[in-house]
Amino acid sequence: MAGKSSRRRFIRDVAAVSAGVGVASGGSATSAQQIGRVRGFDHVALPMAHTEAMLAFYRALGWDVAPAVVPPCGDLCFVWEGTAESLKVILDRAGAKVEIGPVAREGGRRKTGSSVYLRDPDGNLLEFMIYP
Numbered sequence: 001m002a003g004k005s006s007r008r009r010f011i012r013d014v015a016a017v018s019a020g021v022g023v024a025s026g027g028s029a030t031s032a033q034q035i036g037r038v039r040g041f042d043h044v045a046l047p048m049a050h051t052e053a054m055l056a057f058y059r060a061l062g063w064d065v066a067p068a069v070v071p072p073c074g075d076l077c078f079v080w081e082g083t084a085e086s087l088k089v090i091l092d093r094a095g096a097k098v099e100i101g102p103v104a105r106e107g108g109r110r111k112t113g114s115s116v117y118l119r120d121p122d123g124n125l126l127e128f129m130i131y132p
Helices: 001-023 029-035 052-058 084-094
Strands: 036-045 076-081 098-106 111-117 125-130
Touching: 029 084, 036 052, 036 084, 036 125, 076 084, 084 098, 084 125, 098 125
Parallel strands: 076 125
Antiparallel strands: 036 076, 098 111, 111 125
């Protein structure tokens, strides 16, 4: 249970820092939005114990699915609305260590963007994608 708690805390802290960059430092909510924020998910990869059933289920929902992630590593790709510099500020404040990036990658939107990769305390891969 400690692992889940640390992952939740890490994601909460990254989201809180992202949402309150300007506000926490005495700026306005408008300046926080100008710095950058997570806009949404680009793609998500989940570890699967029942691969065939999971593939059938999600494909029946009409989603593009590929069996690529092996437990226990999840993969979350967030679309970052801001600059690479503003993302670095957020990640530094959260104490996150960048493993790779920024590097050019094709994202879930089938467009090339710039990606930064890091891991949460449980070892799950987090990718922040910046589209032009």
